[in-house]
Amino acid sequence: MLPDILSVRRVTTIGAGPIGGGWAAHFLARGFDVTAYIHADAERPALQAVIDTAWFSLEALGLAPGASRARLTVTTDLARAVRDAQFVQESAPERLAIKQALYAELGELVPGDCVIASSTSGLTMTEIQRDCASAWRTVIGHPFNPPYLLPLVEVVGGAKTAPEAENWAVDFYRHAGKAPLRMLREVPGFVATRLQEALWREALHMVANGEATPEQIDFALMNGPAPRMMVQGQCMAFHVACGEGGMATNLDQFGPALKWPWTRLEAPELTQDLRDRMVEGCNEIAAGRGFEELAALRDREIVAVLAALRAARTD
Amino acid sequence: MLPDILSVRRVTTIGAGPIGGGWAAHFLARGFDVTAYIHADAERPALQAVIDTAWFSLEALGLAPGASRARLTVTTDLARAVRDAQFVQESAPERLAIKQALYAELGELVPGDCVIASSTSGLTMTEIQRDCASAWRTVIGHPFNPPYLLPLVEVVGGAKTAPEAENWAVDFYRHAGKAPLRMLREVPGFVATRLQEALWREALHMVANGEATPEQIDFALMNGPAPRMMVQGQCMAFHVACGEGGMATNLDQFGPALKWPWTRLEAPELTQDLRDRMVEGCNEIAAGRGFEELAALRDREIVAVLAALRAARTD
Numbered sequence: 073m074l075p076d077i078l079s080v081r082r083v084t085t086i087g088a089g090p091i092g093g094g095w096a097a098h099f100l101a102r103g104f105d106v107t108a109y110i111h112a113d114a115e116r117p118a119l120q121a122v123i124d125t126a127w128f129s130l131e132a133l134g135l136a137p138g139a140s141r142a143r144l145t146v147t148t149d150l151a152r153a154v155r156d157a158q159f160v161q162e163s164a165p166e167r168l169a170i171k172q173a174l175y176a177e178l179g180e181l182v183p184g185d186c187v188i189a190s191s192t193s194g195l196t197m198t199e200i201q202r203d204c205a206s207a208w209r210t211v212i213g214h215p216f217n218p219p220y221l222l223p224l225v226e227v228v229g230g231a232k233t234a235p236e237a238e239n240w241a242v243d244f245y246r247h248a249g250k251a252p253l254r255m256l257r258e259v260p261g262f263v264a265t266r267l268q269e270a271l272w273r274e275a276l277h278m279v280a281n282g283e284a285t286p287e288q289i290d291f292a293l294m295n296g297p298a299p300r301m302m303v304q305g306q307c308m309a310f311h312v313a314c315g316e317g318g319m320a321t322n323l324d325q326f327g328p329a330l331k332w333p334w335t336r337l338e339a340p341e342l343t344q345d346l347r348d349r350m351v352e353g354c355n356e357i358a359a360g361r362g363f364e365e366l367a368a369l370r371d372r373e374i375v376a377v378l379a380a381l382r383a384a385r386t387d
Numbered sequence: 388m389l390p391d392i393l394s395v396r397r398v399t400t401i402g403a404g405p406i407g408g409g410w411a412a413h414f415l416a417r418g419f420d421v422t423a424y425i426h427a428d429a430e431r432p433a434l435q436a437v438i439d440t441a442w443f444s445l446e447a448l449g450l451a452p453g454a455s456r457a458r459l460t461v462t463t464d465l466a467r468a469v470r471d472a473q474f475v476q477e478s479a480p481e482r483l484a485i486k487q488a489l490y491a492e493l494g495e496l497v498p499g500d501c502v503i504a505s506s507t508s509g510l511t512m513t514e515i516q517r518d519c520a521s522a523w524r525t526v527i528g529h530p531f532n533p534p535y536l537l538p539l540v541e542v543v544g545g546a547k548t549a550p551e552a553e554n555w556a557v558d559f560y561r562h563a564g565k566a567p568l569r570m571l572r573e574v575p576g577f578v579a580t581r582l583q584e585a586l587w588r589e590a591l592h593m594v595a596n597g598e599a600t601p602e603q604i605d606f607a608l609m610n611g612p613a614p615r616m617m618v619q620g621q622c623m624a625f626h627v628a629c630g631e632g633g634m635a636t637n638l639d640q641f642g643p644a645l646k647w648p649w650t651r652l653e654a655p656e657l658t659q660d661l662r663d664r665m666v667e668g669c670n671e672i673a674a675g676r677g678f679e680e681l682a683a684l685r686d687r688e689i690v691a692v693l694a695a696l697r698a699a700r701t702d
Contacts, residue, residue: 090628129686133694194644216611217628218682221689224611251610259598261649264611266593267586267604270650272621274585279664280655283574286634286668289582290620295566296531296539296579301613302696305605306587313405313532319601329509334576335585337652340595349594353601364440367533371444373699374536379448380695381617384688 074209074240075185077247080158081105086150086174087163088115091191093122094219095161100144101127101220102248103136107145109153116146126220133221136249154182159244161213163191171200179204187237187244189213189227193265196258197230207232211241213252214262223251226262267306274335299381303373311354312366319354323347389500389524389555392562395473396420401465401489402478403430406506408437409534410476415459416442416535417564418451422460424468431461441535448536451564469497474559476528478506486515494519502552502559504528504542508580511573512545522547526556528567529577538566541577582621589650614696618688626669627681634669638662 081104085096088110096108096119110119127141147153154160160182164174171192178188188210190200201207211229216222225245229238238254245252255262261269278284284292300309307319314321323342330339340346358366396419400411403425411423411434425434442456462468469475475497479489486507493503503525505515516522526544531537540560544553553569560567570577576584593599599607615624622634629636638657645654655661673681 090630125682125686128683129690132687132690194647216615217624218686218689221686221693222611222614223693224607226607251606253603253606253610255603256598256600259593260647262607263593263599263603264607266650267589267608268612268621270585270589270652271582272625273645273650273652273654274582275621276645276657276661276665277655278574278578278581279668280658280661283571284578285571286620286622286665287672288568288570288578290622290672291566292539292541292568292577292579293582293616293620294618295568296537297583298613298616299537300531301608302617302692303609305601305608306583306590307601307605309532310587315405330588330591332509332575335581335588335652337585337588337650339588340592342591343595346591346595350591350601353594357602357605367440368443371440371533371536372447373696374533375444375447376695376699377617377692378536378538380691381688384691 073185074187074236075158077240077243080244080247082107082156082158084109084154084157084160085163086153086160087191088119088122089163090122090217091215091219092163093119094126094217095163095191095215096144097123097126097130098220098250099161099248100141101130101135101139103139104248105143105145107147107153107157109150110146110148113148119146126218129221150177151181154178154186157182157186160186160188161191162188166192166194168195168199171195172203175200175204175207175210179206182206187211187241189241191215191219193262196260197228197233198258199230201230201232208234209237211238213241213245214265215250216264223249224264225250225252226255226264227252228255228258228262230258270337274337277336299374299377300370302377304370307350307354308357308366311358312363312370316363318358318363319351320347323350389502389551390473392555392558395559397422397471397473399424399469399472399475400478401468401475402506403434403437404478405437405532406530406534407478408434409441409532410478410506410530411459412438412441412445413535413565414476414563415456416445416450416454418454419563420458420460422462422468422472424465425461425463428463434461441533444536465492466496469493469501472497472501475501475503476506477503481507481509483510483514486510487518490515490519490522490525494521497521502526502556504556506530506534508577511575512543512548513573514545516545516547523549524552526553528556528560529580530565531579539579540565540567541570541579542567543570543573543577545573585652589652592651614689614692615685617692619685622665622669623672623681626673627678627685631678633673633678634666635662638665
């Protein structure tokens with residue numbers, strides 16, 4: 073029986089790096105008591121530095137009532153770190169053997185009704201939870217760097233994870249100010265990293281082929297897709313760009329362009345089924361809003377972020 | 388002999404669609420006299436609608452002194468449209484035969500010292516300029532949609548284009564408030580669209596395989612990579628994420644991860660040459676600024692755009 077989300081006051085973070093420290097800062101800023109487990113006392117300054125750096129930004133975005141860095145406890149004693157935990161966010165090194173041994177321990181040490189989430193980007197929970205005696209409450213909660221600023225957390229369980237633990241993690245992350253995405257199933261790289269990785273590999277190909285420099289790649293991304301991607305994902309960007317016809321027009325009219333050599337990545341076969349799922353997916357996001365309303369919203373929000381960035385750069 | 392950038396007062400746009408109309412709105416907002424050529428009188432309302440929609444956003448971002456929609460002239464007479472032009476931005480339909488015939492005409496009609504730029508996303512200037520008698524002054528100036536908001540314009544010439552025409556176009560776009568990127572050479576899809584297309588094809592694969600829905604894809608992009616991509620491209624994002632070691636650490640330590648199945652796109656071979664070009668490219672962008680300075684700048688700008696979007700959404 074998992075606890076009421078609203079009753080959670082104490083979060084334990086594991087790890088002193090940018091991800092572990094970033095999570096600690098985030099939960100402190102949202103008003104939780106945070107116990108940070110670190111592997112060795114020597115890591116204390118690094119952890120504190122990450123938290124202090126993050127705090128500038130978290131203060132600027134607005135702290136929860138009562139939030140304070142004074143509510144942080146740091147310890148090298150794992151049993152003590154998790155003894156009273158109501159949620160554990162693990163950001164240990166990305167080595168499978170380390171994580172498996174850690175989850176075997178956590179499975180015994182962490183109170184029975186407490187969800188344990190891993191920040192791993194490269195491993196699956198099915199692998200990590202192998203030797204954990206209470207694997208049902210272990211999930212992945214994969215953040216984006218820097219974790220104290222970017223809202224996304226990708227949530228997915230392993231083979232032994234109970235659906236209610238995934239549900240609880242999604243609800244808790246949302247309650248704690250994040251934007252959780254519950255994945256349909258375990259996929260290497262999750263959603264956002266897969267998309268980013270496709271882009272990154274194309275970028276490496278372009279540099280390798282003398283088609284663009286790193287500076288040109290970054291310049292193109294920042295001044296082209298990025299401001300729009302902040303307010304619309306790629307699906308809705310194409311849906312709205314095609315006017316009233318939306319994604320159906322995009323795929324029916326420009327489908328053949330998927331065969332053009334516009335990246336080294338081959339497109340999937342544009343089957344009727346894929347077409348329909350893209351169109352229905354965009355209609356669901358649109359939720360009855362027509363082209364003009366969505367385009368006006370897009371423009372208003374792009375104006376806001378462009379103006380904010382311009383102001384931040386001329387301060 | 389191309390004109391002094393500062394002497395340009397009159398711009399001609401060709402096309403009544405979202406791109407042609409968007410360009411007309413942009414140049415009007417920057418204080419130019421704009422003559423818009425449209426194919427038929429029936430297109431007049433559509434052109435005006437695009438300009439009127441764009442104007443809300445352009446006003447919000449700030450108009451140039453004297454900028455006014457009253458400085459727009461619309462005509463279906465191509466010769467008249469370009470007679471006094473000091474710059475031509477062509478956004479005709481994306482069909483090679485149409486563009487080739489148009490550039491044959493424009494080559495005769497447009498004053499000899501006037502650069503002609505094409506908004507094409509799918510064709511090369513080498514193809515388009517084939518039948519143009521004054522091809523040396525024809526370039527591609529590829530915008531991102533919506534062209535009145537997103538700053539990027541990718542500039543590249545064809546086989547017959549003179550370098551000074553490319554240089555002039557870059558300078559003029561920058562003068563006119565855009566963010567021009569001069570490409571090293573003609574590449575299908577340019578830079579930004581290639582990167583976006585790699586991401587888009589991976590997204591289609593994920594939907595086709597039941598790994599994610601369009602809604603999840605958009606949610607992941609908007610809440611994960613996008614806010615950071617507004618302030619750092621992917622190269623600098625990885626450079627700064629790796630601390631003092633920067634891109635060198637990223638490639639030396641995580642290079643093997645390029646072989647992981649984190650997208651359907653195969654990575655290029657990570658040769659010493661590619662590694663060095665990535666590292667040097669990032670060092671050039673960093674321009675002597677160290678990890679801490681760059682991370683602090685990143686955070687400050689992410690805070691600004693996140694706060695602006697939150698404010699726009701709660702208005």
